[in-house]
Structure formats: structure tokens, C-alpha cells
Amino acid sequence: MNNLERTLSIIKPDAVERNLSEKIKSIFLKNNLLVKDTKKLHISKDEAAEFYKVHQSKPFYDQLCSYLSSGPIEVMILEGENAVLKNRELMGATDPKNAKDGTIRKLFGVSIDKNSVHGSDSVDNAKNEINFFFNK
Ligand code: UDP
Ligand code: MG
Numbered sequence: 276m277n278n279l280e281r282t283l284s285i286i287k288p289d290a291v292e293r294n295l296s297e298k299i300k301s302i303f304l305k306n307n308l309l310v311k312d313t314k315k316l317h318i319s320k321d322e323a324a325e326f327y328k329v330h331q332s333k334p335f336y337d338q339l340c341s342y343l344s345s346g347p348i349e350v351m352i353l354e355g356e357n358a359v360l361k362n363r364e365l366m367g368a369t370d371p372k373n374a375k376d377g378t379i380r381k382l383f384g385v386s387i388d389k390n391s392v393h394g395s396d397s398v399d400n401a402k403n404e405i406n407f408f409f410n411k
Contacts, residue, residue: 280358281311283404285393288346291315295383296349299392302379303353306365312409313351320344326407335388342388350408359401362394 284303286296300310318326323340330336353362367378371390374381384390395401 278357279354280356280398280401281352281354281405282358282362282395282401283393283408284351284353284362285343286349286351287343287389287391287393288348289385289389290383290391291347291349293383295391299379299383300351302365303362306355306361308353308355308358308361308365311352311354313349314408315347315349317347318344326404338388352405352409359395359398363396366392366394 286299290296290299300313303310320340323343324331324336327336327339327343330339333339355361365379367374367380367384369380369390370387371380371384372387374384379392380390395404
């Protein structure tokens with residue numbers, strides 16, 4: 276292993292609701308991202324606002340926080356070689372319409388907000404986001 280990393284993945288309410296968690300996890304495993312810890316939870320809007328505070332100035336912030344708190348989510352720690360970038364590649368573009376074939380958002384995303392998954396976008400943010408949900 277040259278660059279072992281950890282990143283945070285969230286299976287968003289639209290995907291949990293459609294029972295896609297196992298299918299999404301199998302994509303991670305097939306691509307050598309190990310699921311090191313996982314939990315299902317239903318966060319409050321205040322917790323979503325804290326989690327997504329980097330987006331607080333964006334026009335979609337309020338809707339985003341309402342959405343992430345609208346139903347159960349599954350959060351997990353993924354570990355593997357270049358895990359942060361690899362997870363972002365497996366997820367695909369933010370808007371499922373622009374996501375490449377075979378990516379999670381292309382396969383399962385419904386719209387730019389209901390795009391099935393979240394993934395940390397840097398090693399530093401991954402540490403903060405893992406700490407947010409797992410305190411480690
Ligand atoms: N989002 C949205 N409308 C937009 C842009 C983003 O609803 O115009 C939502 C979308 O669900 C996205 C999340 O806000 O996943 C965070 O946005 P970001 O730019 O960080 O995209 P991501 O890192 O999730 O690809
Ligand atoms: Mg992001």
C-alpha cells in the first residue's frame with residue numbers, strides 16, 4: 276500500500292429508501308474499498324446543517340439540510356489505496372445527468388439533490404467528517 280486513506284461515504288435517504296445500500300457497498304468492495312465501520316441513523320436538520328456548513332452560503336443549503344435529515348441514512352468509513360479520490364470517481368458527478376456510465380450516481384441518482392451518495396472531497400475533510408459521525 277503506497278497511500279492508504281480513509282474517507283466518509285453517506286448513502287443518502289433516496290438510496291436507503293430504495294434499499295440500495297448493499298448494492299452500493301458491493302461497488303466499493305469490488306473496487307478495493309473496505310467498509311471499516313458503518314451505521315444507519317436519522318439525523319436532525321441542525322445536525323445536517325452542521326455537517327454541511329461549508330455550503331452555508333449556497334442557495335441550495337436549506338434544501339440540502341432538509342433533504343439529508345428527511346429520512347434514514349447510512350454512514351460508513353471506507354479504507355483503501357487513494358480512498359478519497361477513488362470514492363469520488365466511483366460516485367460520479369454531482370448531477371446524475373452528468374455522471375459517467377457505471378458510476379453510482381449514474382446508476383442510482385434521481386436528481387442533483389437526490390444523488391444517492393456523499394463522499395469526502397479531500398483527506399482533511401475526510402478526517403473531519405469521519406470524526407463528525409464516528410468520533411475517531
Ligand atoms: N446540491 C444541490 N444543488 C446544487 C448543488 C449541489 O442540491 O446545485 C447538493 C447535492 O446533493 C450535492 C450536495 O449539495 O451532493 C453537496 O454539493 P457538492 O458541490 O459538495 O457536491 P458533491 O461533493 O456531493 O458532489
Ligand atoms: Mg462535496
